[in-house]
Amino acid sequence: MLTEDTPMDSVEKENLRRAQKYTKDAKVGEGAYAVVYKGREIATGRQVAIKKIKVGQFKDGLDMSAVREVKYLQELHHPNVIELLDVFSSKTNLNLVLEFLDGDLEMMINDKTQKFQAADMKSWMVMTLRGLEFCHRNHILHRDLKPNNLLLASDGQLKLADFGLARDFADPGLKMTCQVITRWYRPPELLFGCRYYSGGGDMWSVGCIFAELMLRTPYLPGESDVDQIKTIFRALGTPTEEEWPGYTSLPDYVSVGHFPKTPLRDLFTAASSEAINLLAKFLAYDPMRRISAREALNHAYFFQAPNATHHSRLPKCKIVSTEPEEPPTHDNAKMDLMKSLTAGPSSGRKRKSSIGHEVVSRPPALRHMDVDKHESL
Amino acid sequence: MNHIKQEDIKPALVQEEPKDALSLSAATLTTNGKKEVKKEDVDVVKPLVRESDGRKSLWQGSSQYRHWMFSQEMLLKQRTHTNETAVTAIKRAYEAEETGSSNGIEFINAQEEYALVKLYVDKISALCDHFRWTEEVEATAMTYLKRFYLKNTVMDWHPKNVMLTALFLAAKTTNQPISLDAYTSAIPKTSPSDVLDLEFLVAQSLSFEFAVWPAFRAVWGIWLDLQSLPDTRPEAIKDILNAAREHVRTARLTDAEFLYPPSQIAAGAFWLASETLTEQWAKAKGLTASELEPIKEVARMIERENEPGGRINIELVRDVDRRLRLCKNPEKIPGTNAYKRKQAAAEAAANEKRAKKLAAEQQAGSMDVDVFGEKIFIGDVKQEAKPDLGFSSGDED
Numbered sequence A: 001m002l003t004e005d006t007p008m009d010s011v012e013k014e015n016l017r018r019a020q021k022y023t024k025d026a027k028v029g030e031g032a033y034a035v036v037y038k039g040r041e042i043a044t045g046r047q048v049a050i051k052k053i054k055v056g057q058f059k060d061g062l063d064m065s066a067v068r069e070v071k072y073l074q075e076l077h078h079p080n081v082i083e084l085l086d087v088f089s090s091k092t093n094l095n096l097v098l099e100f101l102d103g104d105l106e107m108m109i110n111d112k113t114q115k116f117q118a119a120d121m122k123s124w125m126v127m128t129l130r131g132l133e134f135c136h137r138n139h140i141l142h143r144d145l146k147p148n149n150l151l152l153a154s155d156g157q158l159k160l161a162d163f164g165l166a167r168d169f170a171d172p173g174l175k176m177t178c179q180v181i182t183r184w185y186r187p188p189e190l191l192f193g194c195r196y197y198s199g200g201g202d203m204w205s206v207g208c209i210f211a212e213l214m215l216r217t218p219y220l221p222g223e224s225d226v227d228q229i230k231t232i233f234r235a236l237g238t239p240t241e242e243e244w245p246g247y248t249s250l251p252d253y254v255s256v257g258h259f260p261k262t263p264l265r266d267l268f269t270a271a272s273s274e275a276i277n278l279l280a281k282f283l284a285y286d287p288m289r290r291i292s293a294r295e296a297l298n299h300a301y302f303f304q305a306p307n308a309t310h311h312s313r314l315p316k317c318k319i320v321s322t323e324p325e326e327p328p329t330h331d332n333a334k335m336d337l338m339k340s341l342t343a344g345p346s347s348g349r350k351r352k353s354s355i356g357h358e359v360v361s362r363p364p365a366l367r368h369m370d371v372d373k374h375e376s377l
Numbered sequence B: 001m002n003h004i005k006q007e008d009i010k011p012a013l014v015q016e017e018p019k020d021a022l023s024l025s026a027a028t029l030t031t032n033g034k035k036e037v038k039k040e041d042v043d044v045v046k047p048l049v050r051e052s053d054g055r056k057s058l059w060q061g062s063s064q065y066r067h068w069m070f071s072q073e074m075l076l077k078q079r080t081h082t083n084e085t086a087v088t089a090i091k092r093a094y095e096a097e098e099t100g101s102s103n104g105i106e107f108i109n110a111q112e113e114y115a116l117v118k119l120y121v122d123k124i125s126a127l128c129d130h131f132r133w134t135e136e137v138e139a140t141a142m143t144y145l146k147r148f149y150l151k152n153t154v155m156d157w158h159p160k161n162v163m164l165t166a167l168f169l170a171a172k173t174t175n176q177p178i179s180l181d182a183y184t185s186a187i188p189k190t191s192p193s194d195v196l197d198l199e200f201l202v203a204q205s206l207s208f209e210f211a212v213w214p215a216f217r218a219v220w221g222i223w224l225d226l227q228s229l230p231d232t233r234p235e236a237i238k239d240i241l242n243a244a245r246e247h248v249r250t251a252r253l254t255d256a257e258f259l260y261p262p263s264q265i266a267a268g269a270f271w272l273a274s275e276t277l278t279e280q281w282a283k284a285k286g287l288t289a290s291e292l293e294p295i296k297e298v299a300r301m302i303e304r305e306n307e308p309g310g311r312i313n314i315e316l317v318r319d320v321d322r323r324l325r326l327c328k329n330p331e332k333i334p335g336t337n338a339y340k341r342k343q344a345a346a347e348a349a350a351n352e353k354r355a356k357k358l359a360a361e362q363q364a365g366s367m368d369v370d371v372f373g374e375k376i377f378i379g380d381v382k383q384e385a386k387p388d389l390g391f392s393s394g395d396e397d
């Protein structure tokens, strides 16, 4: 064991001091480039998650996802953003000490034994928007919002996590890559190759998450990038030039046919008119006209009954659900309508969700390889 | 610290916690409250937010404000401490090799270290031009290099490779990465390992705090303010903008960023560019005389840099670099006995740790047990006597 007696640089000493503050126990998860362990802060007994990122394996040194995640989490301190408690290195690994979180919104949505009240959804939306408003106020784009990256604490607080694709947009007019945001949550302007964007992209994702909370199944599950555009147009109608000026001149524009507009109300039957109104504003085609996080927090939806559930009273995440699923009931009709609106004529291999009865195969997570080449301009 | 409380760099779009739905949910704290809450109610409700919720300015929440700002005295103390600790350790390493061998070595003092580091800070610009990197990369890399030497000594790590590593890392952290091969092949006498071996050490020395608030961005903010002043002609302020940007570049060679927030550095640069306009600006902003004081101090700092004897003191740097070869930490030079001894000690510690871990695993019957604290492997800088591409700190031969 290295101790104070072993000659060491102050920087190494500091690193050692940080490392020794924590224990590392069982593995709890594995991501694209990291292994996550459960651990404890020895002095306080506080439970933590230790995200161990292998660095030695990369020929270009520190991995970009790790760099982004560390850079932004070091600056962002907000109840609805995951807290980075410490960073230290061991051998050739980088260790991020994060607050421990029990589950995520995807688990919650998939757990069909949980019934969501309108007030619960409102609460998750509020927390998502508050975290995001804080990021955007700090000129940081998340660029990978999806239920799986909205983690849930034991006290019910929702936290934005996984900043591996985030970047800042303090300098306006900076060209960015469109290869961000997991497909189902990716806005149409990115699908059409738009390289200049700001907070609007994240807001589209929030709209998809809002819809998913209400439907309990992904709203716009495209099977490929082109199919994603089709899926969006089928659900929301092909945009008119008036609705989204100039979109047909975007770099990767493709025509996918004309789809009529169907009122959101037809699918979101149980939603209040304010909820529908807000959803439509998240899913505005023109990114310039899309609602911002801040505006959304002041939207009438949040000021109408029922009031958002206090986070401590929200449904709790069950880590492993062993209960049998309830049989489908009134959801069937809605589901069929959903299919007709979002899935279109059923194609061969269906992995369309049917309110949870088939396993939804989610699009792969995006990683730095897709992103970096496009942004090093 | 005597900083202005105003928002820095980034325009203050939202100064206060928005009165939003959360204030509302705080109002009721109950599930499914049926009561319709009127907007007026929201205003009187204490929002369910902690002080840390971003109510502080963004600047005050930043790692730069929290960990990298000093008073003049603290900064001097920090550098002196780093330097003296290093000298003690190096003396000990020499003595371990041969008693009396550290006598007569002319160690480098803190001021001399700073002079040498400054030379390499200055060299970053040319490299950024070469790779066509933005000013953000340049400013960030310079900050990294300066921060590195608050915690490390040039006697352990020569600034040339640290500078190259800081720049490579800055390109990544500002989202403009290039491959290591492309980077090192464009720089003479530099191999990928020169950079890779130091990257972890540099990141650690920065406490993994990569975000930097550069003053050049604050320049834009002030420039926009200037345009809205009543009697400013566009032609007049255009020259002023360019002058201010040049002054901010000069400020990067000074300690200004450790002592003043970026907005004050930018304002100091404008002060030098046009005192009258900046005075008008300050008046419009409602700055008091005491708030103007640090701005003038920054201006004086930049001015001193431009005076004869400012910038890089080539004579001194030449001498420092010559002496550096005689007082490098032998523990950091591959091949020396001290180096071998240190490596062996680290290895023994690692072995001991592995044995402990194995024992613990066998005892716990778990494969997941791990203990931190293993010394990270840090390769060594191959310290070249003569760096190339104009990196040389003044070769005497």
Ligand SMILES: Nc1ncnc2c1ncn2[C@@H]1O[C@H](COP(=O)(O)OP(=O)(O)O)[C@@H](O)[C@H]1O
Residues within 6 Å of the ligand: A028, A029, A030, A031, A032, A033, A034, A036, A049, A051, A082, A098, A099, A100, A101, A102, A162, A164, A365
């Ligand atoms: N703070 C945390 N608390 C508990 N589990 C976590 C935490 N962070 C991550 N995990 C678990 O580890 C998995 C991978 O982490 P993630 O951050 O998503 O890695 P990646 O960025 O590689 O996808 C997550 O899906 C989750 O199960």
Ligand SMILES: [Mg+2]
Residues within 6 Å of the ligand: A031, A148, A149, A162, A365
């Ligand atoms: Mg993930």
